[in-house]
Amino acid sequence: xxxxxxxxxxxxxxxxxxxxxxxxxxxxxxxxxxxxxxxxxxxxxxxxxxxxxxxxxxxxxxxxxxxxxxxxxxxxxxxxxxxxxxxxxxxxxxxxxxxxxxxxxxxxxxxxxxxxxxxxxxxxxxxxxxxxxxxxxxxxxxxxxxxxxxxxxxxxxxxxxxxxxxxxxxxxxxxxxxxxxxxxxxxxxxxxxxxxxxxxxxxxxxxxxxxxxxxxxxxxxxxxxxxxxxxxxxxxxxxxxxxxxxxxxxxxxxxxxxxxxxxxxxxxxxxxxxxxxxxxxxxxxxxxxxxxxxxxxxxxxxxxxxxxxxxxxxxxxxxxxxxxxxxxxxxxxxxxxxxxxx
Amino acid sequence: xxxxxxxxxxxxxxxxxxxxxxxxxxxxxxxxxxxxxxxxxxxxxxxxxxxxxxxxxxxxxxxxxxxxxxxxxxxxxxxxxxxxxxxxxxxxxxxxxxxxxxxxxxxxxxxxxxxxxxxxxxxxxxxxxxxxxxxxxxxxxxxxxxxxxxxxxxxxxxxxxxxxxxxxxxxxxxxxxxxxxxxxxxxxxxxxxxxxxxxxxxxxxxxxxxxxxxxxxxxxxxxxxxxxxxxxxxxxxxxxxxxxx
Numbered sequence: 310x311x312x313x314x315x316x317x318x319x320x321x322x323x324x325x326x327x328x329x330x331x332x333x334x335x336x337x338x339x340x341x342x343x344x345x346x347x348x349x350x351x352x353x354x355x356x357x358x359x360x361x362x363x364x365x366x367x368x369x370x371x372x373x374x375x376x377x378x379x380x381x382x383x384x385x386x387x388x389x390x391x392x393x394x395x396x397x398x399x400x401x402x403x404x405x406x407x408x409x410x411x412x413x414x415x416x417x418x419x420x421x422x423x424x425x426x427x428x429x430x431x432x433x434x435x436x437x438x439x440x441x442x443x444x445x446x447x448x449x450x451x452x453x454x455x456x457x458x459x460x461x462x463x464x465x466x467x468x469x470x471x472x473x474x475x476x477x478x479x480x481x482x483x484x485x486x487x488x489x490x491x492x493x494x495x496x497x498x499x500x501x502x503x504x505x506x507x508x509x510x511x512x513x514x515x516x517x518x519x520x521x522x523x524x525x526x527x528x529x530x531x532x533x534x535x536x537x538x539x540x541x542x543x544x545x546x547x548x549x550x551x552x553x554x555x556x557x558x559x560x561x562x563x564x565x566x567x568x569x570x571x572x573x574x575x576x577x578x579x580x581x582x583x584x585x586x587x588x589x590x591x592x593x594x595x596x597x598x599x600x601x602x603x604x605x606x607x608x609x610x611x612x613x614x615x616x617x618x619x620x621x622x623x624x625x626x627x628x629x630x631x632x633x634x635x636x637x638x639x640x641x642x643x644x645x646x647x648x649x650x651x
Numbered sequence: 652x653x654x655x656x657x658x659x660x661x662x663x664x665x666x667x668x669x670x671x672x673x674x675x676x677x678x679x680x681x682x683x684x685x686x687x688x689x690x691x692x693x694x695x696x697x698x699x700x701x702x703x704x705x706x707x708x709x710x711x712x713x714x715x716x717x718x719x720x721x722x723x724x725x726x727x728x729x730x731x732x733x734x735x736x737x738x739x740x741x742x743x744x745x746x747x748x749x750x751x752x753x754x755x756x757x758x759x760x761x762x763x764x765x766x767x768x769x770x771x772x773x774x775x776x777x778x779x780x781x782x783x784x785x786x787x788x789x790x791x792x793x794x795x796x797x798x799x800x801x802x803x804x805x806x807x808x809x810x811x812x813x814x815x816x817x818x819x820x821x822x823x824x825x826x827x828x829x830x831x832x833x834x835x836x837x838x839x840x841x842x843x844x845x846x847x848x849x850x851x852x853x854x855x856x857x858x859x860x861x862x863x864x865x866x867x868x869x870x871x872x873x874x875x876x877x878x879x880x881x882x883x884x885x886x887x888x889x890x891x892x893x894x895x896x
Contacts, residue, residue, distance in 0.1 A: 474669075
């Protein structure tokens with residue numbers, strides 16, 4: 310693993326990077342080398358606190374976002390995700406705590422920061438009757454160096470919509486346009502706030518692929534979502550936030566392994582007495598049977614192996630077999646005591 | 652600092668022109684109003700036949716200015732509610748550029764509206780437009796700018812886009828009623844006069860009327876200064892209370 314540079318340190322530390330250069334092949338310039346296991350964060354938030362009148366919206370949140378990763382802030386609506394993100398973008402001023410983005414203070418260095426980050430806001434709109442190309446043209450006039458607009462529109466599947474008014478676009482197309490506007494100046498960090506909320510599953514998948522594409526081009530992505538599936542499929546690391554407090558942080562796999570050891574195995578077997586025999590497997594925490602379907606729950610990575618070995622040894626005839634591995638949704642449920650949509 | 656100003660102004664102009672109702676309201680309605688009122692109040696006839704002190708030209712000019720303010724308040728509230736202001740603010744555009752370009756578009760359409768009004772007047776009421784048009788246009792522009800600055804204050808307090816139109820009307824029309832356009836100010840109660848003197852519409856009417864009647868700007872510097880002072884005060888206030896989201 311190459312030493313990871315901090316692109317934000319020093320003046321003009323940002324090198325011109327050919328469009329599409331993968332992260333590992335970036336030219337190395339002014340660098341402050343760090344050991345590979347302790348990458349310097351692109352975004353660093355320490356003990357952030359933000360209050361709206363009497364409500365504590367963000368309460369002592371600390372997190373780091375590393376270069377080149379997709380970092381997700383996850384939690385229910387109203388948990389403080391957007392507020393945290395907007396403090397990081399410099400759109401809101403925190404009451405307490407420190408924020409550093411690309412080595413800059415989002416508030417003091419707001420102008421410098423805005424040129425180096427790309428943002429997409431939750432439920433954002435544009436002028437109803439602005440055309441797609443006009444929005445692209447306006448945005449590109451605001452930055453000193455921009456990518457090829459037509460190529461970007463094509464990459465986002467909007468090339469046939471160049472002359473369409475914003476109000477005539479579908480939800481997915483609008484979001485893709487916002488992604489295009491966020492990427493037009495090749496930012497080093499992109500902020501995506503509830504990017505796929507309100508989109509149908511197909512449009513959502515398209516957007517997920519696009520976001521992965523952003524990371525593959527070496528751009529760091531900081532996103533918020535209340536969709537656990539989205540976080541699980543997209544994010545390298547996630548921070549779970551609730552009632553303004555950060556309650557857990559790690560890769561989705563880490564969090565699942567740490568908090569949800571439960572494994573569930575579901576059999577379909579016509580063998581008489583299969584249910585009772587299966588329930589006798591060591592390590593089974595609970596066993597339920599309904600007709601030919603038997604559900605076994607246990608804990609730990611070895612549980613599934615144990616069950617398979619037992620079934621083979623006992624020569625139980627199995628018609629169907631599937632395992633249910635916990636997801637981030639289960640982690641969330643476990644940590645907060647309620648589902649994310651409640 | 653003004654990076655993107657002309658581009659944004661041009662985009663906003665096009666966006667405005669694509670909404671037929673807005674264009675009709677801003678450009679056509681004042682002219683029609685002027686023509687109808689001009690006929691009923693005998694504009695262009697001998698001086699003696701006119702009904703003093705009401706002047707349809709001043710009324711139409713004020714109407715244009717108020718239309719611009721209403722439109723600005725509506726746009727600001729819609730842009731705020733739709734997150735457009737917030738999105739623009741997250742770009743290198745400066746806040747002054749974003750708001751300044753809207754003011755510029757409104758003032759540009761004020762000039763066009765005024766131009767149409769003058770053309771209509773010259774055709775339909777010959778002899779009634781013997782005014783120094785540059786001087787009168789400058790008076791209308793200063794008036795519009797001053798009332799627009801108040802529009803920013805209104806735009807700051809409008810809670811949602813739905814309230815923009817009624818709230819703007821509720822604040823602006825009473826201002827017109829006591830502006831001296833319909834009833835001479837000196838016949839109003841002292842309390843009303845005090846309030847009226849703090850409002851841009853009153854000074855706008857006085858300045859426009861004065862310039863229309865043939866006296867130069869020099870004779871109305873007090874009103875011009877009041878308009879500038881009100882604009883400065885409103886801009887200072889709105890820079891503190893203006894909400895971007």
